[in-house]
Amino acid sequence: STNGNSSSTSSSQSGGSSSAFQGSPNETYYMVTFLSGIEYWKGCFAGMEAAAKDLGVKAVFTGAPQYDINQEVTTMQQVIAKHPAGILVTSINAQAMTPVINQAIAAGIPVISFDSDAPQSKRYAYLGTSNVEAGQKAADYLGQALGGHGQVAVITTPGELNLDQRVQGFKEEMAAKYPGIQVVAVQNGNSDQIKTAQVTSALLQTYPHLAGIFCTEADEGTGAATAVQEAGKTGQVKIVSFDTDKATLNAIKSGEITATVAQGTWNMGFWGLMDLFAIRHNLARPVANWQQSGVDPVPPEVDTGVTIVTKSNVNAYLQQ
Amino acid sequence: MARTLLAARGIRKEFPGTVALDNVSFELIEGEIHALMGENGAGKSTFLKIVTGALQPDAGEIQLAGRSVRLHSPVDARRMGVAIVHQELSLFPDISVMENILVGQAPTRAGFMRRRQMQEICERYLARFHVSFSPSELVKNLSVSQQQIVEIVKALVTDASVYIFDEPTSALSVEDASRLFDVLRELKSQGKGIIYVSHKFDEIFQLTDRITVLRDGALIGTVQTSRTSADDVIRMMVGRSIERIYPDKGNPEDQILLRVQNLNAGSKCRNVSFELRKGEILGVFGLVGSGRTEIMRAMTGVDPRTSGDIVLDGRPVRIHAVQDAIRHGVYYLTEDRKEQGLFLKMSIRDNVAVTHLDRLAKRGLLQRVRARELAEQVIRDLRVKAKDDEQLVGSLSGGNQQKVMIGKWVSRQPRVLILDEPTRGIDVGAKAEIHQLLRKLANEGIGIIVISSELPEIVGLSDRVLVVHNGTVAGVLSGSDMNDEIIMEYASGLHKEIAVG
C-alpha cells in the first residue's frame, strides 16, 4: 500500500509534464545569504540558476546586505512570509538561524543549508566545505610551497565566523604538520584593500623575512598583493588568497598571488536546488513515508570540495 | 538703617589683554533700585556676571545678606536669591515660552511638570506686559522685543531678594518699559533690591535711587539720583560732558532716492508704500510687533514678498534676494546682532571684511593687509573699544559689538542704509557719535532709514517719521507733527489714515 501511495503522489505532482524533473515557472526558490553584496555568492547562485533553468523554475537571490544576525533572520522570515517552494540558506550564525529554519520547515517549506550550516536545525541537507578544512588545505599548499620553513602571516576580518574558522584550520594544520613554519601574526584586513595594504606593508616591515601570507578573503588577497609588490617582494612573499573573483585570478596569472582556495560554490547552488526540488516534488524516496519515519530523503551532508587554484589551472577558472 | 542685600569689595577681573574690573566695590540695600552706569566696555556686564557666579573674580569679596560667599556657578547665586536678566538674550529658542520662563522652577508633581499650572503662572506675569503671544508659543517665533519680555518675566517669577537687569529695555517699547518699571517699583516696595543697567538716562532718573558709575573697569563713584543730574553722570562716565546727543536736522534734497510701492509680505507687511529722499533720515516708528522689521526685510529681499515695486533713483529695480539689495547699494542692518548680524567666533577684521569680499579680493585671494586697514579704520571711526582688529567679536562688550556691525556696513558706501535699532545698548557718548555719523552720511547724499523704539531718538534724529501700525503705514509725519504725542497716536492706530504715498 505504501508503494501505491507514493507513486500516486508522484504522478499527481508531475502530472501533465513530460518528466518528473520539470517544475512550473511560478515555482520560486530563494537563496538567502548574509553580506549579500559580495561576489562569493554569485558562484553559488550561478549554480542555482543553472539548475533552475534545467528544471524550469524560478530562482531568486536575496539576503542581508550587512553582516548582521538580525537582518538575516528578518530576511529569512520575510521570505517565509511569501511561502516559496524552497529555500537555500547560508547561516550567518548557526544558533540564531536554527529557529527560523525550523519555522520554514514547519510551514512546509523545504530548506537546504549551503556554505555555512546550521546543523542543529531541521534543514534537510548541508552542501559545502567546512571552512576549517579549507583553511587546512591552504596551509598544506603554503607549507609545501615554502618547503616547510619560514614565517607566515594571516590576514583576516575578525568576528566573522566563516573567516575565523578558516584561520583556525590554517593555524592548526600548520602547527600539526609544518613545525618549521611559524605563524607570526594574525592581522585585521577588514575585508578592504586599502586597509589590507596598510597592514601588509607594516607586516613586511616588522618581519623582513616573511615568506608567506594567507588571506581569508578576496579583497584582502588583492590588497596584500599590491603591498607586496610595492615593497618589491613579489614572488618572494607567497600569497594564498581565497575565492575566485576576476581580480584574484588575474593576480594569480600575473604571479602576484601564488594560489587561491576555490570552494565548490557552483555545486552548492546547483545540487542545493536539485535537493529542494526533489523534496518539494517528493522525487527522492529512500524509504516510503520518509516524512513520518524521520528519514532524510537527500544526503544530509555533501562535501562540495576545495580546489587550490594556481598558475597551472587558473585558465580553467578564468574562462568561466 | 536698611539691610545690605548684596555687597562687593575690591573686585578685580582680568581678561587676557584687558583689565575689565579693577578694585570695584558696590553695595545694594533693601528696597532700592541701584543703577550701574558706564560706557560700553566699562565692565558693567562683567561685574554682574561676577556677582551672579557666571564668572569668577581674580580678587575681591562678595557678600550676600551680610555673609561672605563664594559663587562657583550661577546655581549658587540663584539659590542665594539673586535673579538676573542678562544683556545678551539667553533664551531657549526651540522651547515654549512657559518653559523658558520657568526654567529650573517649573511646578512639578513627582518629577513631572504641571503644564496647566505653568501656563497659569506665565499668563499672570505676561498679562502685565499685555503680550499677544501665548505661553505655549516657541520662543524662536517671537520678535526680539517679545523675547526680551520673556527674559524679564523669567527673572520676575523667581522668588529672589536681589533682581538684576542688564539693559532690559534695550529692545522694549516705551509702554513695555513703563510696565516693567511698575513691576520694579512693586518689588522695591516689598523690600527687594534691584540692580539696573541702562544707557537710557530718562529711565535712570525716573526709576533709580542711587547710581554707581564705572569707567574703564574702575569705580568712579556712587551718587544719590535725586542729588545729581544727567550731565554730572555723563561727566562721570566719559570724563567730559556731551553737548548734544542729536545732530542738526539735515536738508534732504527733493530728489526721490527710493520709492516703495504696494509692498506685501504676510500679515506684518500689508500694502506698504513710502519714499525716501536723497540725504534724508527717515525714522520708522511703531509699537512692538508692528511689523517694522518685516517691512524692511521684505523690501531688501531677506524675506520673500508677495508683491511690491521698488524704484531706486527713478529706475525700477528687482530685489529678490539680499544680494540684489546689496548690489544696488541698499544695505540692511539687522536688529538681532547675535543671531543674524555678527560672527562671534571670528575676529573684528573678518567681521568687517565680510561685506567687502568682492573688493578685498585680488585674483581670488583675500588681501589681508587691506582687510586689516579696513578693520582698523572701522575701529577708529566708530571708536570700538578693542585690543586690536584680531580680537574676537564675541569677547567685545555688547555696545562695541553693535559698533562693529554698523561699521561693517557703513564702510561700504551705501546708497540706502537701513538700520534696525542701531543704537541698542550703545552708551550716550557713542550714541551721539553714531547719530553724527548718520547725519554726516545723509549729508553726503545717502538715504537713511532708522527703525527705533526710542521715541526721543526718532524725533531727535529723523527728518520725517514713518509710523507703522499693525503691518501698515499709519502715516508719515514731518515738521511740527513730529512730536511724541502725535507719533504715539498714529502708532496706536488711533489716527487711521490713508497711507501717504
Add this chain to the structure above:
Amino acid sequence: MQPTDTAPANIQNERESWLRKVTRIRELTIVLVIIVLCIILSFLSSSFLSVDNIVTTILSIVMTAIVSVGMTVALVSGGFDLSVGSVMSMAGVVTGSLALNGMNVWLAAVFGLLASLCSGLITGLFIGKVKINPFIMTLGMQGVVQGVAYVVTQGAPLSVTGVPKSFLYLGQGNLLGIPVLIWILAVVVVVSDFIMRRAVVARKVYYIGSNEAAAYLSGIRVSKVKVWIYIFTALLAGIAGILTLSRFSVAAPTAGQGMELQAIAACIIGGASLTGGEGTVLGALLGSVLVGIVNDALVLLNVSVYWQSLVTGFVLIAAVTLDVLTHRKKTS
C-alpha cells in the same frame, strides 16, 4: 533665492496651541508617508499585509527603535552617540560569557547592563566634564567597547545554551499572541515619550540642546545632565543587546554594527536635528518604522541585492525631502 533657514522671520506665527499642532503635523507627514507606502506595497505584494509579515517587520526594528530612543536624547542635547552599536554587542557578550561560565543568566544580564552603564558613564564624563567633542569621544568609545567585546569573545560568537526559559521568553516568547519583544518596545516608547515630554529632568536636555550657555546661566548643571544623557543612551543600547542575546541565543561581537547610523537616521527622519533642541521619541519610532518597511519591501518585491542600497538611499532622501517641503522645516 530664499532666505536662509536660520532666519527667524521664516517662521509663521499662528493661533493658540501652535506648538502642539505643528508637532503633531510634523510627525503626521511621516505617518502619512508610512501609510502611503503601506498602501502601495499592499498592492504590489499580497503578503505585505499578512500578519506574519507585519510581525516580522516590527520585530526587525525593535532593536533599532530601542536604541533610537536613547539616541534621541543625545541628539536633543546637541550631542551624538556613535558607540551605541558596540555597547549593544558588549552588553550581549558580557552577559553571554558570564552565563556560559555558570552565572545565573539574570545576574549576568545585570552585569551586562552595568558594563553598558560604565561605558555610558565614561563617555558622559569625558563629554560633560572634560568637554571632549561627542563625535570623537563616542567614536573612540566605539572602538574601546567593541574591543572589549572582541577580547571577551576572542572574536567568536558565543552560543548561549541551557539558560532558563524565563530569559529566552523575553526575546522569543509571546504574550497575548504578540511577541514579548514588541510589548517591551511599546513600554519603552510610551514611558520614554512621556518622560521626554513631561519630566523635569528630561526637559533639561531640551534646554541644553537649545542653548547650552543659557542653560548654564539658568542654573542647569550642564555637565551633570550630559553625564546622565550618555548613561541613558548606553542603558538602552545595553537593553537592546541583552534582548538580542535573548532573541537569538547568540552573543556576537559584531552584533549592532552600523546600528549607530541607523538609529541616527531614524531619529532625524523623525524630526530630530543634529544641532540639538529638537526631536521626540515618537519621531524616532516612526523613523525606525519607515526604515523597517523599506527594508521589508526590498525583500518582498525581490529587489536585486545590487539595487537595494540605491533604493534605500533614494527612499530616505525622498522621505526627508517630502517632510522638508511640506513643512519647510528648519535644518542646518
Add this chain to the structure above:
Amino acid sequence: MQPTDTAPANIQNERESWLRKVTRIRELTIVLVIIVLCIILSFLSSSFLSVDNIVTTILSIVMTAIVSVGMTVALVSGGFDLSVGSVMSMAGVVTGSLALNGMNVWLAAVFGLLASLCSGLITGLFIGKVKINPFIMTLGMQGVVQGVAYVVTQGAPLSVTGVPKSFLYLGQGNLLGIPVLIWILAVVVVVSDFIMRRAVVARKVYYIGSNEAAAYLSGIRVSKVKVWIYIFTALLAGIAGILTLSRFSVAAPTAGQGMELQAIAACIIGGASLTGGEGTVLGALLGSVLVGIVNDALVLLNVSVYWQSLVTGFVLIAAVTLDVLTHRKKTS
C-alpha cells in the same frame, strides 16, 4: 563647574596675533603627540623609523588624507559628508568598468570624476537649496552612490588589466624615489591649505559655518556656496577613488567603506568641529597621520587583532583629551 563653552565669556582674548598663534599652537599639540608617539615607537620597534616604514605609513594614509581635506571644507561650513566613501568606490568602479569596456583609461577617469561631481552636485543642491539636513542627505547619497557601484559591478570587484602604464604610474610609480601618490597628496594638501587660508571663496565657507544667518544677510550666497562645498568634497573623494584603482588595479564596490568616519575623525583630531567655523587642511592631514601611525604601530607591535580596536579607541580619546586639556579648546 565651568561656564559652558558656548558662553562668550569663555573666549580668551590674548596679546598680539592671538588668532594665528593659537591656530599654530593648536596644531602644535597634535604635532607634539605625533612626535612623542614616534619616539616611543622607535624604542619599541627598531623598524619603525626606517625609511621604508615611514614611506609605507604615509602611503597608507594618502586616501584618508585626500578625503579628509574635502571633509574639512564640509565640516567648516557646519556640514557633513557621509557619502565620501561610496563616492570613492563609485569613481573607481565607473572608471574601471569603462576602461574594461575599451575606453581609454584617462577618458574613463574623467567620466569617473564627472560621476563624482554629479553626486556632489546632487548632494549640494539638496542641502543648499532644498535645505535637507546634511547628515540624512549624505547618508541617503551614501546608499544611492554605493548602489550605483554595486549595480555597475554586480558586486564583483573589477580587475582592470591592460591599461596604459602612465595611468598605473599614478598609483604605483615613484618620482625621485618617493611614490607618486605621496607627491599627489603633498600637492593636494599644499594647494588646498593655501586656498582655505587665503582664497575669498574659502573664507565664505568659514563665514557660513560661523553664522549662517549673518553670512546670508552679509550678501554671501549661502546655498550656492554650499553646492560648491559638496562638489569639492565629492571631487576629492573621486580623486581618491581613481587613485585607489590605479594603485590596486582593482575597483571594488566595497572600497572606501568606513572612510567617512575615518575622515571625520581625522579632521576633528586636527581641530575641526562639527558645529562649523573651525578646521584647517593642515589639521586634517595631521589627524590622518596620527591615525596612520597608530594603525602602523598596532601591526609593528603585533597587538592582537582582538585588542586593536580597543587600543585605537583609547589612543583616539587620549589624543583628543590631551589636546583639549592643553588648550581647553572649545568643543560642542
